[in-house]
Amino acid sequence: METKQPKVYIVIPAFNEGEIITNVIDEIKKHGFPNIIVVDDGSKDDTYEKANSVSGVTALKHKLNRGYGATVKTGVEAAKILDADVVVTFDGDGQHDPGDISGLISPIVDSGYDVVLGTRLLDTAGMPFHKIIANRVGNFFTWFLFGIWVTDSQSGFRAFSRKAIEKIETKSERYEYASEVIREIKYKKLKFKEAPIQVRYTRYSMGKAQKQSFVNGLKTLYKMVWNLIS
């Protein structure tokens, strides 16, 4: 008897990625994942127009810039409406390798996991030193505040089962979203595992000002603490 193939949706949050978004989409499609949702977070460039021009891509746009967490949430909500069985979140700056998508979704499809977290820190080769340190600090505070130890709490490359996207409730709008998901995994007792991913640190992706800088890291930490006491 033929088993039904799960409907996998790739959610790409994007902010001012017009230069590269078409390449990112094409690469994902070449790896056999045609269901792609691009959420443009109020970009000032032509990110939305370029994503919308690619056949088969669902392009959505926030009229105002709302941050990484809010953008991923919009993409996940869209995937729910489109009846996704598995949702993969994938950064729009080309740093993730679409070749890793299969490795992220197979524990969900084959072994019944709810969430698979892509981790850059199982193999740190090629990763800038300051990013390794920043990640470890993020991991420590995520463990300290939310009680789960993971090796890459800030990774944007993750896969979720239908059950997980139905259960996970987040309100974080910016980068603290990544840690909030970890908290939800614990709180909602979701079965999770980590899977190694490759990251391509290009001049383009490293040059993006809105990524996790030291100051943004402090803001993220502040928001994590604030969400605890408010």
Next chain:
Amino acid sequence: MILGLHLYQIAIAVLSAVMVYKGIANYAKRETGQTLLKLIVRLIVWGGMGAVVVFPSITNILAHVIGIEGNVNAAILTGFLLIFLIIFKMFSAIEKLEQTISMLARKEALKNLPRENNPNKQ
């Protein structure tokens, strides 16, 4: 003075009790984001504030532990507490506004989804 307590002590104790009650109620109702850790932090912050104001001698123990001599002037303490409360409420209000804006932006974005069972489509 009522029951040996000054008016400001009663006011702050009531406020602390309300905040502690809200925290416990939110946790009991399992509202979004209400974790045990969050409840514990709330109990420590607001419960501690209530305990200090009702039993000021606790501050002597605290002062002894951290090595600061002398008591805290009640007026300054009340002022700080009021400012703390105002900032706390202001930040909460901003946070809620931000979330509402995001929700509206999301609803607007999802309207364009070409799907019949899309609840955001009008």
